[in-house]
Amino acid sequence: MYVFKTADTIITKVGIASEIGEHLSQLKQHVQKALLLTQPALQKSGAVEKVVASLNQAGVSVDVTTDVEPEPTLSNIETVYQATLNVTDYDVLIGLGGGSILDTTKLLSVMKTNDMSLDEMLGSDQVKQPGIPTVLIPTTSGTGAEVTPNAIVTLPEKELKIGVVSSYLLPNLVLIDAALTTGLPKPITAATGMDAFTHALESYISNKANPISDMFALEAIRLISANIETAYFNGGNIEARERMLIGSMYGGMALTAAGTxxxxxxxxxxxxxxxxxxxxxxxxLLPHVTQFNMDAIETRLATVAEPMGIKKENQDEKEMAQAVVDRIVELTKILEIPQDLSAYGVQDSAIESMAVAALDVKRLMDNNPKQLTKEDVKAIYGKLLA
Structure with a gap:
């Protein structure tokens, strides 16, 4: 048996964010007041102004907050809640931004309707009640958060991130607008694009992979592989940007069905x-973990070569699977993604504690096709230290 849930309604169109007011009827309720969560950069670009104008034209008053931090902590999300939903009632929450904005929008929605703290929601299926309606508008082609039941929270005291997983986090309306992504800087295009690729590939080889997740995963891999370099080197290419957004969304759907x-x-x-x-x-991490998993996923990984655009020239299954890993390594170099953890201040002495923390994320480790010991995890981290 396979169960698949995602957003209620998804609309894809270049420029649709500027027409949001015309689509609020999808929520099937009267909307008078909205809270828009977004980022300062989107205010400077004019995107927020266009969204607010469309909402105002539809008779909706809008409050705007840019107080959500990148990689938000539990305390940051609670602070935003106290400053907004705790003092004002809203008919809808709108998230316009990257994964941190989208995740926070989903969490604020259920914080308003559940008599429990955010800390009590951490983990799977802890949320008891549906939230207030949400509209999500992604501005990066990476997280797929607009279609997943997941939201990630940073816990500084544990030096870890942890997820809230609940079908009540699924949004009511998603607007996919490639026009919002044409100005993304190259490093963000690269990192978010490879994030989406990772969602798809991990979902495809995970222990919970199934026919539904496979469909989304393989198409996500196909779209991202064919368009990420164009989006990186020619950010104004609207077709590549739109295909990256759809590929990211499919990656989100794949992980919803199978998990990373x-x-x-x-x-x-x-x-x-x-x-x-x-x-x-x-x-x-992706090429190193995939290489570690190789003997458990060789047959399946070989089938990823074709959607990645890797040509088969008298190569056997083992060679095709290895070609996939080699292509991932090549992509990280082309996209100039750092490969040295020491550049971020990571030292050999930290590997032990990082390995313990990683193994504690059992929801994800148990979904890996090959069991990792602490020594295995330490060895993989070690490969990324010069």
């Missing part, structure tokens, strides 16, 4: 302690 694994588990301590961007951490 050891790459993500090992990335969490890097983000939690060293503030390494999630997409960068995933990109650094």
């Amino acid at each position: 694994a050891a790459v993500h588990a090992m990335a969490y301590p890097l983000g939690g302690k060293y503030k390494i961007a999630h997409g960068v951490a995933n990109s650094m």
Whole structure:
């Protein structure tokens, strides 16, 4: 048996964010007041102004907050809640931004309707009640958060990130607008794009992989592989940007159906302690963890070669699987993604504690196709230290 849930409604169109007011009818309720969570950069670009104008034209008053931090902590999210939803009632929450904004929007929604702290929501299926309606508008092609039941929170005291997983986090409306991504800097394009690729690949080889997740994972791999270099080197290419957004969304759907694994588990301590961007951490770890998993996933990994655009020239299954790993390494070099943890202040002495923290993310480690010991995890981290 396979169960798959995602956002209620998804609309894809270049420029649709500027038409948001016309689509609020999808929420099936009258909307008078909205809270828009976004980032300062999107205010400077004019994107926020266009969204607010469309909402105002539809008769909706809007409050705007830019107080969500990158990789938000539990305390930051609670502070935003106290300053907004705790003092004002809203008919809808709108998230316009990257994964941190989208995740926070989802969490604020259920914090308003559940008589429990955010700390009590950590983990899987702890949320008891649906939240207030949400509209999510991604501005990076990376997290797929707009279609997942997951939200990630940073816990500095544990030097770790942890997820809230609940079907009540799934949004009511998603607007996919490639026009919002054409100005992304190259490093963000690279990191978020490889993050989305990691979602797809890990979902495809995970222990919970199934026909539904496979469909989304393989198409995500195909779209991202074919378009990430164009998006990186020619950011104004709207077709490449739109395909990257759709590929990212499919990656989110794949992980919703199958879940990620050891790459993500090992990335969490890097983000939690060293503030390494999630997409960068995933990109650094992906080839090494995939190589470790090779003997457990060789047959399946070989089938990824074709959607990655790797040509088969009298190569056997083993060679095709290795070609996938080699291509991932090549992509990280082309996209100039760092490969040295020491550049972020990581030292050999930290590997032990990072390995313990990673192994503690059992939800993801248990989904890996091959069991990792502490020594295995330490060895993989060690490969990223010059």
